[in-house]
Amino acid sequence: MxxxxxxxxxxxxxxxxxxxxxxxxxxxxxxxxxxxxxxxxxxxxxxxxxxxxxxxxxxxxxxxxxxxxxxxxxxxxxxxxxxxxxxxxxxxxxxxxxxxxxxxxxxxxxxxxxxxxxKQRAFIALGSNMGDKAANLQQAIDKMQARGIHILKESSVLTTEPWGGVEQDSFANQVIEVETWLPAPILLETLLEIESEMGRVREVHWGPRLIDLDLLFVEDQIIYTDDLILPHPYIAERLFVLESLQEIAPHFIHPVLGQPIRYLYQRLKK
Structure with a gap:
């Protein structure tokens, strides 16, 4: 450079x-x-x-x-x-x-x-199943931009059934690709701050939530700490995440599994 x-x-x-x-x-x-x-x-x-x-x-x-x-x-x-x-x-x-x-x-x-x-590229999954779900997703994106996180791509918003076995309303989900100079742990802290600002309360594991922001990838980084695991450990198990990812980044290679997103999506979809 x-x-x-x-x-x-x-x-x-x-x-x-x-x-x-x-x-x-x-x-x-x-x-x-x-x-x-x-x-x-x-x-x-x-x-x-x-x-x-x-x-x-x-x-x-x-x-x-x-x-x-x-x-x-x-x-x-x-x-x-x-x-x-x-x-x-x-x-x-x-x-x-x-x-x-x-x-x-x-x-x-x-x-x-x-x-x-x-600057690094990262992928973030957004979800909401309370209130105006689509508006909640957009508000979270607006808050990221206000903090200097540049939005590169946005997937379509999907309506998905709850994941994790808790009975609740359906979710609005999407994935975005962003560019940021924040290190991965600070980026995660920023996402948690946005969740808190928007009123998320963590009462039931995998339960209803106003907004959910999951850090999926930060380029090809592999991190395992008490506070952060990258790539996100459930990516290959969540069809709705893979569907949104393959829409905006089908050729991105999972740094642990060594497979492109499109391959992981097709394999889980069968």
């Missing part, structure tokens, strides 16, 4: 835990590498396919000085977040924020934090 590097941009601002840092301010130094395809910009002189580094440096300075944060981790994270929001063509960012005047009263050249984020 092509890269734009910006090194040692100095910005005077008022970030830090100590009152003196917020009152007197200090110098910070920003360096970053932005990865994106420069082909159109280079061949066609297409400025919309490029990042104006002068404007970007000015934007960083403005964003940097807008607020006063306690932690440089917060400042660096917000710079990465706003850069992704402002420049959709950027696929990956590694940003280092140095604090050369850190008040520790010891011999120190500088301290710094580095945040590295890359």
């Amino acid at each position: 092509d890269q734009l590097r910006i090194k040692d941009l100095e910005i005077f601002a008022f970030h830090g835990l100590f009152p003196s840092e917020k009152e007197l301010g200090q110098k910070f130094v920003v360096s970053a590498t932005l990865s994106y395809d420069m082909t159109k910009a280079a061949i066609n002189l297409d400025l919309t396919a490029s990042v104006h580094y002068g404007e970007l440096c000015q934007q960083w300075t403005t964003w940097f000085q807008e607020e006063s944060e306690d932690l440089i981790e917060t400042v660096a994270y917000k710079l990465v977040e706003r850069t992704f929001e402002t420049y959709p063509l950027v696929q990956e960012i590694e940003l280092e924020l140095k604090k050369p005047w850190a008040p520790i009263h010891l011999p120190l050249d500088t301290c710094s934090v580095t945040i590295h984020r890359r």
Whole structure:
């Protein structure tokens, strides 16, 4: 991937835990590498396919000085977040924020934090069987977009029978493909926050729910923790999930089973 590097941009601002840092301010130094395809910009002189580094440096300075944060981790994270929001063509960012005047009263050249984020594609299953089901699905999608999760594709909305043996109303289900720079665990936390905001209460396992957001895949990542299992463990057992997946991504290969979605769908449908 092509890269734009910006090194040692100095910005005077008022970030830090100590009152003196917020009152007197200090110098910070920003360096970053932005990865994106420069082909159109280079061949066609297409400025919309490029990042104006002068404007970007000015934007960083403005964003940097807008607020006063306690932690440089917060400042660096917000710079990465706003850069992704402002420049959709950027696929990956590694940003280092140095604090050369850190008040520790010891011999120190500088301290710094580095945040590295890359855009990834993920698949999310949505379901609802309470209230206005279709409206619930759309509201969840709107909330994802408001958090910077870019919707790439949406499957049709299916009416499906409940899964899991609990007697309840039928579901409206669909699957969406998204692009996000959030790491998989943070993406899951974001989905759970949206469920909570919309009023989901987890009372009965596999019971009725206003909204259900399941993280199915994050590219080809395989994760097994107490909080997150990827790929979602029930994908190959749920026909309605496979039907929606094969509509928008029939050739995506399940990273554990090693089979394309269309094959898993046809096998379960028999």
